Amino acid sequence: MTVQHLPGTDRSETEALRGRIAEALERARRRTIGLTECLDEAELVAQHSRLMSPLVWDLAHIGNQEELWLVRDVGGREPVRQDIDQLYDAFKHARADRPALPLLDPAQARDYVGTVRDKVWDVLDRSPLHGRDLVRDGFAFGMIAQHEQQHDETMLATHQLRVGEAVLAAPPTPARGVAVTGEVVVPAGEFTMGADSDPWALDNERPAHPVHVDGFAIDAAPITNEQYLAFVDDGGYERPELWSERGWAHRMEAGLTAPQFWDQDGGGRWWRRVFGVMQPLRAQQPVVHVCWFEAEAYARWAGKRLPTEAEWEKAARFDPESGRSRRFPWGDGDPTEALANLGQHHLEPADVGAYPAGASPAGVHQLIGDVWEWTSSGFEAYPGFRAFPYREYSEVFFGGDYRVLRGGSFGADQVACRGTFRNWDHPIRRQIFAGFRLARDLRSDER
Numbered sequence: 001m002t003v004q005h006l007p008g009t010d011r012s013e014t015e016a017l018r019g020r021i022a023e024a025l026e027r028a029r030r031r032t033i034g035l036t037e038c039l040d041e042a043e044l045v046a047q048h049s050r051l052m053s054p055l056v057w058d059l060a061h062i063g064n065q066e067e068l069w070l071v072r073d074v075g076g077r078e079p080v081r082q083d084i085d086q087l088y089d090a091f092k093h094a095r096a097d098r099p100a101l102p103l104l105d106p107a108q109a110r111d112y113v114g115t116v117r118d119k120v121w122d123v124l125d126r127s128p129l130h131g132r133d134l135v136r137d138g139f140a141f142g143m144i145a146q147h148e149q150q151h152d153e154t155m156l157a158t159h160q161l162r163v164g165e166a167v168l169a170a171p172p173t174p175a176r177g178v179a180v181t182g183e184v185v186v187p188a189g190e191f192t193m194g195a196d197s198d199p200w201a202l203d204n205e206r207p208a209h210p211v212h213v214d215g216f217a218i219d220a221a222p223i224t225n226e227q228y229l230a231f232v233d234d235g236g237y238e239r240p241e242l243w244s245e246r247g248w249a250h251r252m253e254a255g256l257t258a259p260q261f262w263d264q265d266g267g268g269r270w271w272r273r274v275f276g277v278m279q280p281l282r283a284q285q286p287v288v289h290v291c292w293f294e295a296e297a298y299a300r301w302a303g304k305r306l307p308t309e310a311e312w313e314k315a316a317r318f319d320p321e322s323g324r325s326r327r328f329p330w331g332d333g334d335p336t337e338a339l340a341n342l343g344q345h346h347l348e349p350a351d352v353g354a355y356p357a358g359a360s361p362a363g364v365h366q367l368i369g370d371v372w373e374w375t376s377s378g379f380e381a382y383p384g385f386r387a388f389p390y391r392e393y394s395e396v397f398f399g400g401d402y403r404v405l406r407g408g409s410f411g412a413d414q415v416a417c418r419g420t421f422r423n424w425d426h427p428i429r430r431q432i433f434a435g436f437r438l439a440r441d442l443r444s445d446e447r
Helices: 011-037 041-045 055-074 095-100 106-126 136-161 225-233 245-254 292-302 309-317
Strands: 183-186 189-193 209-213 216-219 262-264 270-274 277-280 372-378 403-406 423-425 439-441
Touching: 011 055, 011 106, 011 136, 041 055, 041 106, 055 106, 055 136, 183 309, 189 309, 209 309, 216 309, 225 292, 245 292, 309 372, 309 403
Parallel strands: none
Antiparallel strands: 183 216, 189 209, 216 439, 262 270, 270 277, 372 403, 403 423
């Protein structure tokens, strides 16, 4: 077999790209296996919440997307299981309806994803990694690695929702390194928002474009459990004036009284359920499992607001010294365990101040990892947006009832998390690993 190389590059650069692709695919698959092998067949086929698919559906769906894009499209190979395409089309079946489908059982699903992956290794070996947009710089392989990791985070959320004995384990988060309090002022000015040079950035991150942002102040850290508990203790869930009309209606209908998975014992002490284990509420840990309406109400109680998506990205990426936008708050280098809480290395957010080396040039901490952060912005296309490689990834969601989340959580992998990455969900969703930080307009004496 003759391995092809990128035009204008040497063999080592081409092989380095292949190695990066292989590592991303292998890392995602190890995680998928870890999230499914720890449960018996009954738990894999069960629906632990109507908000989520059975885990066995996610497993086979991961394989089906990999087959569609890498085996059939990039590789030009014959289908492995064309007969199951409709079963695993996320747009044809709502999550609540998936348990009733004639799904592959766990053994069949494992065999299927294994067969597909074997074919993908051969496709990767033979792909030129240049030419049409889908294969240039390994985009399709990067897209599939991101897709699997996104479903792994969804499966991790399903694990949090399931009731029963704890089956997941991970080391504790690092200790708090520095005290982080107060706000950071970001001066008015233009910055470059969105992706330009990242070859694996997805369509909704593109194109890079200039955005003027008025001066604003943003919290140096996400809102903590201690801060949120003050809102709860002050009757925040009993005061309709703090909530929007829609938010209060949802608070009443859903019976919200505290973040999801919080519980108060008879002595008034608060606990949080973490993947089947009840733990005392940690004061300095970012609050997690709150919906957008709860974040909005807290912001009103605190006399502030949620940041816009552009404000969040400027705080995370803009380097005033160089005048350019960086890939991550700390620079252009990939995340490490010293910089951010990503990749399910831990099973919860780390305390505020645990990653001082990951702060932005402005001094804003933990923008990447720990918790997805709600912004005030709806999910819309950037100027010059082009759907690629299919409309259903982003375009069909633009203008809907969604709010953008930024930054990634402890359950997000680095391949699917960067300073430009955009997540979105309905404002009522709490099962996701979401928290928030606050912002405000500058006073005249601060401008």
